[in-house]
Amino acid sequence: MGQVIYLEPYLIAKEEEIRHYSLQVFPWSQIEEVKTTYFEPLTRFWTKQRRIMLDEATVRLLFEAFALGFKGQRLKLDQDRLVKQYQPTLDRMVERIISDFDLFRGLSSWKREAIEALFVKLTMCWFLKGSEFA
Numbered sequence: 001m002g003q004v005i006y007l008e009p010y011l012i013a014k015e016e017e018i019r020h021y022s023l024q025v026f027p028w029s030q031i032e033e034v035k036t037t038y039f040e041p042l043t044r045f046w047t048k049q050r051r052i053m054l055d056e057a058t059v060r061l062l063f064e065a066f067a068l069g070f071k072g073q074r075l076k077l078d079q080d081r082l083v084k085q086y087q088p089t090l091d092r093m094v095e096r097i098i099s100d101f102d103l104f105r106g107l108s109s110w111k112r113e114a115i116e117a118l119f120v121k122l123t124m125c126w127f128l129k130g131s132e133f134a
Contacts (some may be wrong), residue, residue, distance in 0.1 A: 015071075022067040025133050031059055038118050042111060054115075057101040058122070064093055065123045069130025082131060083124070090127060094119045 035055055043051045068089065072082050094116065098104060104112045 018071050019067055022063070022070045022130065022133075025070075026063060026066055027129070031062065034058065034062065034122065038122070042114060053101050054103060057097050057103055058119075061094065061097045061119060061123060062126045064097070065090065065126040066130035066133075068093070069127040070133055071130075072127075073131040073133075079128065079131070083127075086127065090123050091120070094123055 035058060039054060039058065043054060046054075068086060069082075072086050075082065075085075077085065098116065098119065103115060107115075
């Protein structure tokens with residue numbers, strides 16, 4: 001008689017393997033450049049605690065986007081189709097990280113829009129970087 005094979009443990013292990021490899025190849029040296037170039041003008045007068053929150057959210061967002069791009073490239077799709085398929089996931093990722101870190105609390109609407117626009121742009125850039133590594 002046949003045996004039941006559960007795929008969930010295999011999928012979890014494969015996901016963990018992809019994330020571990022993404023951690024190894026992630027371009028950590030470029031993070032400081034991103035923070036300085038994009039966020040320093042916006043956060044110059046913020047408190048240190050608020051800047052640290054934004055820095056942590058940025059690093060988390062960039063790594064998550066990179067890992068997702070790395071994972072997505074295994075589907076062997078061209079870049080346009082890959083972006084089209086993962087765009088809703090990337091948008092939800094930006095919303096989730098903004099919400100998790102409560103970044104918009106006490107900010108003007110201009111700064112909210114600026115941070116969200118930067119996050120969306122950086123998410124796409126780092127998603128594509130991750131897809132190039134696969």
